[in-house]
Amino acid sequence: MSDAFTPLIRPAGLCGLLVSFGDSLTEPANRAALAFAAAVGRAGIDGIEECAPSLVSVFVRFDPLHVSHETLEAALQNVLSDQDWFAAPMPSGRRFIQVPTVYGGTLAPQFDEAAEAAGLTPEEALASVSEARVRVQTIGFAPGQPYLGLLPPDWDIPRQTNLTKAVPAGALVVAIRQLVLFSVSNPTGWRHIGQTGVTLFQPDKDDPFFLRPGDEVQFVPVDAGVLDRLKGDPDGGAKIEALT
Amino acid sequence: MSALIVHRIAPGATLQDMGRTGFIAFGVSRGGALDRTALSEGAALLRQDAGLAALEMPGMGGMFEATEYMRIALTGAPMRAQIDNAPIVWNASHALAKGARLEIGPVTAGSVGYLHVGGGFDAPLLLNARSAHLAAQVGCAVSAGDRLEIGADAGSDTGLSLPTDPRLSGGAIRVIESFQSHTYDADTRTRFAETEFHRDARANRMGMRLNSDGEGFFAQGGLNILSETIVPGDIQVTGDGTPFLLMAESQTTGGYPRIGTVIPADLAKAAQTPAGGVLRFAWVTRDEALAAEEKHRVYLSSLSKLCTPLVRDPAEIRDLLTYQLISGATDGTPE
Numbered sequence: 001m002s003d004a005f006t007p008l009i010r011p012a013g014l015c016g017l018l019v020s021f022g023d024s025l026t027e028p029a030n031r032a033a034l035a036f037a038a039a040v041g042r043a044g045i046d047g048i049e050e051c052a053p054s055l056v057s058v059f060v061r062f063d064p065l066h067v068s069h070e071t072l073e074a075a076l077q078n079v080l081s082d083q084d085w086f087a088a089p090m091p092s093g094r095r096f097i098q099v100p101t102v103y104g105g106t107l108a109p110q111f112d113e114a115a116e117a118a119g120l121t122p123e124e125a126l127a128s129v130s131e132a133r134v135r136v137q138t139i140g141f142a143p144g145q146p147y148l149g150l151l152p153p154d155w156d157i158p159r160q161t162n163l164t165k166a167v168p169a170g171a172l173v174v175a176i177r178q179l180v181l182f183s184v185s186n187p188t189g190w191r192h193i194g195q196t197g198v199t200l201f202q203p204d205k206d207d208p209f210f211l212r213p214g215d216e217v218q219f220v221p222v223d224a225g226v227l228d229r230l231k232g233d234p235d236g237g238a239k240i241e242a243l244t
Numbered sequence: 245m246s247a248l249i250v251h252r253i254a255p256g257a258t259l260q261d262m263g264r265t266g267f268i269a270f271g272v273s274r275g276g277a278l279d280r281t282a283l284s285e286g287a288a289l290l291r292q293d294a295g296l297a298a299l300e301m302p303g304m305g306g307m308f309e310a311t312e313y314m315r316i317a318l319t320g321a322p323m324r325a326q327i328d329n330a331p332i333v334w335n336a337s338h339a340l341a342k343g344a345r346l347e348i349g350p351v352t353a354g355s356v357g358y359l360h361v362g363g364g365f366d367a368p369l370l371l372n373a374r375s376a377h378l379a380a381q382v383g384c385a386v387s388a389g390d391r392l393e394i395g396a397d398a399g400s401d402t403g404l405s406l407p408t409d410p411r412l413s414g415g416a417i418r419v420i421e422s423f424q425s426h427t428y429d430a431d432t433r434t435r436f437a438e439t440e441f442h443r444d445a446r447a448n449r450m451g452m453r454l455n456s457d458g459e460g461f462f463a464q465g466g467l468n469i470l471s472e473t474i475v476p477g478d479i480q481v482t483g484d485g486t487p488f489l490l491m492a493e494s495q496t497t498g499g500y501p502r503i504g505t506v507i508p509a510d511l512a513k514a515a516q517t518p519a520g521g522v523l524r525f526a527w528v529t530r531d532e533a534l535a536a537e538e539k540h541r542v543y544l545s546s547l548s549k550l551c552t553p554l555v556r557d558p559a560e561i562r563d564l565l566t567y568q569l570i571s572g573a574t575d576g577t578p579e
Contacts, residue, residue, distance in 0.1 A: 010422075010423035011420070011421070011422060011423060011530070012422055012423055012473060012475050012505075013420070013422060013475035013476075013477060013478065013505040013508075014420060014505070014507055014508055014530070014533045014534070014537065015475070015508065016473075016475050018423050018472070018473060020423075022470075023470065024470060025470060037269070049265065050265055050266055050268060051269075052268035052269035052473065052496075053269060054471065054472055054473050054497050055470060055471060055472075056470065057472060057473065059268065059473035059475075061265075061268075061475075064534055064537070065534070065537060065538060065541065069530065138497075139269065139270050139271045140271045140471065140495075140496050140497035141271055141471070141495045141496060141497050141498075142271050142379070142380065142495065143267075143270060143271045143272045143380045143381075143382075144270055144271055145271050147471075183271070184379075184380070184381050201270075201271075201272075201380070201381075203370045203371055203380075203381075203382045204368075204370060208270075208371065209270045213269075
């Protein structure tokens with residue numbers, strides 16, 4: 001069954017178009033965005049300089065003096081009509097990654113507060129988050145930084161009204177049924193519930209980004225001593241297996 | 245390999261080129277020089293490629309020493325500059341002798357100045373670009389004591405100058421509607437274009453806060469907007485109604501609504517607005533924006549023809565000689 005939302009093509013600045021598959025985050029809309037971005041990449045449409053999926057949209061950058069908005073829009077519309085994008089399969093080459101994570105304590109001081117906001121005891125919250133197998137819905141905001149979801153409905157908690165001044169790289173934060181794993185230290189309105197040792201972005205490597213959209217991730221509880229021993233491993237002790 | 249030794253440098257100075265494309269999907273915005281027109285001007289003055297890296301200096305320059313003979317050009321926001329204590333002209337190319345000291349002071353107009361070298365700065369290539377992207381922790385700011393390596397220089401021209409482009413004092417900036425503009429009602433969009441904004445002094449490579457008197461600018465539906473792709477030039481409005489102009493090093497996505505987007509042809513002008521300077525936004529249609537883009541590219545491609553030899557006023561030359569005599573005496577003094 002296809003989603004009720006009709007995909008929209010709208011301008012994003014003078015040199016961009018945004019193809020949107022929803023106005024809120026849903027699993028089919030996210031799936032559509034990932035699959036459509038890959039299809040646009042394969043289509044080799046003249047004039048497209050870059051194509052990037054976000055949560056439920058695909059951004060297409062082009063040179064409007066080389067190809068007109070109308071021409072490009074028609075070409076994108078053509079790809080849109082190829083199939084039901086909301087029912088598209090996930091990208092190929094996906095992986096299942098288990099990331100050692102310290103929940104709560106001094107390394108992740110907002111765990112209890114987040115559990116309370118979700119209406120769960122700390123034990124229930126730990127089980128709920130650490131057993132969830134979440135998917136990378138998009139990489140964005142900062143280099144290699146994933147948005148992961150969806151968590152169970154209990155976790156539909158708002159962002160804090162005040163920003164946390166900074167969480168460290170590798171911080172796992174939660175809000176609105178999503179997790180974000182921070183690639184660099186940044187301020188955030190999301191609550192800091194876990195700490196990992198993963199380095200998400202290594203600019204001097206041939207393959208500089210640890211995660212890709214579509215990857216599935218589980219944040220496995222470990223104690224602080226284990227995380228400490230994993231220092232020096234850019235993967236933070238993560239176990240990676242291919243998904244078929 | 246020749247190099248420029250940094251003896252003193254203003255905070256926030258970085259090596260910049262045209263930035264890195266193709267990594268939005270991985271959360272890395274394009275970055276690159278805030279004033280790309282300045283990169284083209286430097287390239288025209290040194291008769292080389294506009295993609296080579298230059299030193300971007302926000303507000304103030306520094307003190308540099310050449311390890312070998314090299315060619316330099318100075319573009320963007322004019323700053324007081326001297327070679328071995330003799331004043332030199334901005335928006336021009338010059339020869340820098342081995343051991344010569346180049347001193348670049350504070351801006352006298354605009355916001356960001358550029359120092360180009362023949363052959364370009366040879367910073368390591370990371371994700372297909374040499375530019376530092378501080379927000380992504382790619383590369384870092386230049387600091388005192390650094391030795392900036394310089395690529396092989398195939399050119400030989402110096403002593404060229406370009407007329408000063410009128411982009412250095414802020415003023416009228418053209419904007420087009422983007423995919424979230426409709427979340428602001430027509431009255432709010434009109435008021436936005438009638439408001440005089442001042443560039444906040446805390447502007448950086450990620451963006452500049454636009455201060456104004458009176459009421460803020462509020463989207464219908466508040467802040468329940470899904471995180472979406474940001475393009476450079478987007479004007480995002482935070483929860484308290486304050487607009488921020490997002491620049492080269494912005495995040496790749498953002499959840500605050502955007503009222504409009506500065507057209508690419510006016511981005512360098514917006515970036516060069518001096519601290520406290522005025523910006524006024526004018527809505528234009530897509531066709532007007534495309535015409536502006538075409539005109540801008542024609543201007544960029546005409547730069548090398550617009551270069552003229554520096555003409556020296558005989559009175560000035562005497563003046564320069566005096567400066568050089570003084571500098572000679574100074575150099576003889578042990579430090």
